[in-house]
Amino acid sequence: MDAENLRYFEKAPVAKAVAHFAVPMMLGTSLSVIYSILNAYFLGTLHNTAMLTALALTLPLFAIIMALGTMIGMGSGTFISRLLGENKYDDVKQVSSFAFYSSLVLGLIVMAVGLPLIDPIIYGLGATHDSFGFTKDYVMIMLIGSPIVVLFFTLENIVRSEGAAITSMIGMILSVVVNIILDSFVIFVFHWDVIGVASATVISNLVAIAFYAFHIGYKSQFLTVSVKWFKASKEILSNVFKIGVPVFIMSIFLGAMSLILNRFLIEYGDPAVAAYGISSRLLQFPEFILMGLCEGVVPLIAFSFTANTLRMKQTIGFTIKMIVALAIVFGIVVYLISDHLIGLFTNDPQLIEMGSYILHVTFLSLFITGMTTLFTGIFQATAQGTAAFIMSVIQGVTLIPVLYIANWMNGFHGVIWSLVIADAVAFLVGAIMLYVLRNKLQPDLDRLVQ
Template identity: 40%
Template structure:
């Protein structure tokens, strides 16, 4: 195998390898955040409340497409990293090809199902009156573009799986930039309104997919999207889906919990809803950083685990935990100190400012637990432990529901505000016990293999 593709996975100093995988993800998240703000700004300029409502109503539909993409991407990505750790590039090419074509086929099936059922889907999303027409226009573009939108989410993760985090970032940024350029053209110049915003988003996904295909076919020596490598079998599908299902369920449960939380918050008035909205936007900065660590290092962990490199594996896990916890707590502390000023920058309503500070404090407390829970989930996915990763995904969603209901019954609004923090802490504890349960056995397997097959310590210093 070409050592350029594997340098950061196999031989780069651990701190350098971690930052190589994490920083491009942070930049991608920041670009996505900027795009979301810009997109909302352009649609807001149309001065049509029904259109703004349509974008909000379509969010669960977009979440389904992302979940389907992660179903393939998370499973195939971790499997590719493990195969590279085993020096099995031929199978890695088959897996990446199966990942791509199954994503396309699933998207085509999804489109065929949704097109005739568009009206019932809109009703399920809650679209009514004027917003019904705009939601239909918006979602129609995503239904037509479903195959490539799903492929975009899945390919990004497999590109990153071989350590090519910069190439992964470039693909994501290309889509975001094209989207931002096309938004005002389609919305205002061509008078396509909200359908133009959706079309720009779909084209952005197409550009990203084109880049990822180019990289995997022309630049990568260990992956492929060629139809000749599309050779699905029971082993490949099992390894993709046993991990991918956990990512799919996590996305699904996060959408459900978000919907539940908003519905309970509405019961206590607009000030609570406004406070939640402001706090979520602020905390998103910290969440993106912790997500960059928990998601970015998965290929490093998977490769080291599969290569039976115990020392490097534990160093990656320990340093990632240290960096993530340190940065998350540091940023959270700064935001906590200036919480009053931050909330005041978004609202002049005294009620919103007062309750917003409490909500922000609760959500800042949950970020550290959410980050650790995500890291545990990522470790289980990297190890190919489908049961543990699925338990974590389900736990993060299921635990929140009774905690939210019980909190509302016993402590009213305060119970709702702190429900997410308590459920994330509970999931974090479950993750710790699951990790302790598999750690000894997994590392014992590595140590046994190390004793039989001495590691090659030759250092190869190259630039990707």
């Protein structure tokens, strides 16, 4: 961490510090969504609904693989930021080395376990006869590339945790640009359809890993990937997994929720699944921008928690104002041009109508989703493992019974509205926990400031 990054942690005005940490993350995550959207767009040019259905069905699997990287990356990253606030630099090297090698091992385990079970996985994802082959192609490539995908998400988090937000963003942008270029080749030149899109994702992540490894090896003052610093002590395991496991569980629940939603939507035909796949990708754009804002400030909150709690509170307050402003702007845009947005991916009138309806409903909870992400980030940054765990499961625990009831009462419309209800419950639970923990921790925070 150089003097410039340290200045943003400690002394820069709050708005400027938030911009330094959050804007690169927002740009990186938004571009990641753009390439996800472009994956659907490129496949959409082939006018094959089964391919789009396969792309939607594989979202839960990708969410699980990504969750493993985020588990190690977020758990290690928040610990690294707190250690930097305490000037424990040798410990930072040990944590970063642990993050690198544990990610590789987890990815290899996924590949070794998943490939022999690939057919049951395809059936479990809910593939129909028409989409089975395309779904299997995508799943096979993602399982083979899982060590790469896991490591990519880990490195992105730990690079950002030392204050190198712009470097983290460049790696994400590099991955997106390479993915877009490869997508155009595999679809229009080599005609590899789904298997080509999946391969492009893995290769683009590998390119970004090389970039991050170069930064850590030659430019970072404290991070390392050297095996000689690897240490799996009780302290490291406890601090990494105390925050990382709730993050993983949250991602698993999101993947499970996507899987369950697909199982409900398939009752209403492939067009319903395809429409949800398109609209959910469009919704990801504003959601990931808000996520980039909230996750981007986590290192700043974590550092301030051990160094300056007044600055931590100011950071949280400014971030809430930004969530409100962004949610309003995105909501207005979507309600004005939703039909045109869906029409970019398909010319099927039924898909356009269903996708537009899904967008209108799910955008109602955009602000709530942003606030829920911020609550989770605060709990992660301040090492509140129990609260982070509750946030990781509350949405999924709520959604499952709501889905069954809403589907029984109101069919397709009930399935879509259940998402908003689950988001609202998660928001209320997070707000209550934040208020309780704020009062409970106040004496300790005052002691840390003194």
